[in-house]
Amino acid sequence: MKSEKRILIAFWLNFSFALLEAIFGFLFRSSAVMADAVHDLGDALAIGLSAYLEKLSKKKGDRKYSLGYKRFSLLGAILTAFILILGSFLILLENVPKLWAPEEVNYQGMLVLGLIAIAINLMASRLVRHGHSHNEAILSLHFLEDILGWLAVILVSIILHFTDWYFLDPLLSLCIAGYILSQSLPAFWKNMKIFLEHVPEDVDLPAFEADILALDNIQTITQLNVWTTDGREKFAMLHVCPQDMAQSLTSKEDLRRLAKCHGITHLTIEFDLSLQEHEAHQTEV
Incomplete structure (x- = not known):
């Protein structure tokens, strides 16, 4: 299955469950469930955006984007990571005050809803887990966030069957938010660097x-740029001064083999004037 199709199915699973949460939140009269429904709806919109950008990233280069659209997948990963970070900070802000003034939880209804939520998020996570794009990797982290969140809700629901320790609900939420931040912040920065x-x-x-410089016919490097557009394909632009321009064809082959050894898939080579030719040209001028 193509990556954009996997992400699209994950979007519909997440979006449908957000609507289900809203309905049950209203029936349970639970503000916590309603708040989570709003959170999941925002996540679903992020996934939908990711699906669109993943599909767009498969387009070949054209007059508007001559290098292709691969970086749109990376843009989707950055936006999704940002939503994860923002959501985690909102969870922290919302739940810190609740440690001292915990709210009563409808634990029986939440237990059933939690089991359904975990099943749906496991299906969505399984879809994107085997993908290779940065977009799918960050979406997999998103579903991990949801699964951990609902496991915490189920655990709290079981404990509240026997106790009235309602402070456990915000406490576990803070732990999960902290864990997700520890994962999403490095992922966000990694994608931003790319x-x-x-x-x-x-x-x-x-x-x-x-x-x-260890190659026989290479005197100096006048320019060397190495970058990647999507984290997988690596590009390099190289300007060198050869000792003998007549051997440039052999030198190009050596340079391309060397680039592959360093994991560079695309290399553009430009031969500048040798030092002797450059000095002679400067003397004539």
């Missing part, structure tokens, strides 16, 4: 430069 064309983490740029 978006800002940071050198890929698995490319050792100084070692790549040293290997280039």
Whole structure:
């Protein structure tokens, strides 16, 4: 199944359950369930946006985006991570005061709803777990957030069958929000670095430069840029001064083999004037 189809199915699962939550929240007269319904509805809209951007990312380059649309998938991952971070901070702000003034919970209804919620989120998580895009990876984290949240609700519901420790509900929510922040903040920053064309983490740029200069026909490097558009394909633009321009074809083959050894899939090579030719040209001028 294509990644955009997996994400679209996950969207409909999440959106349908958000509506279900709203209905049961009204029947239970539970503000907590209604609040979670609003939260899940926002998540569903984020997933829908991700599905659209994932589909858009498969388009080939055109006159508007000559390099293609791959970075739109990355944009979806950044937006979804931002929603996770924002949602976690809102949970923290909402539940810290409840530690001292906990609200009574309709634990019987929440227990049944929690079991349904976990089943739906497990199905959605299974759909995107085997994907390879950054978008699917961050969505998998989103479903993990929901599963952990509902496990906490079920645990609290069971405990409240025997006690009146209602403070456990906000306490567990704070623990889950903290865990999700610890996962989503690094993921957000990692995707932002790719978006800002940071050198890929698995490319050792100084070692790549040293290997280039170790080649027989290469005198100096005048420009070297390495980046990735989506975290998988890696690009490099290289300008070098050769000792002998007549051997440039052999040097290009050596440079392309070297780039592949460093995980670079696309290499653009430009040969500048050799140092001797450059000095001679400067003397003539």
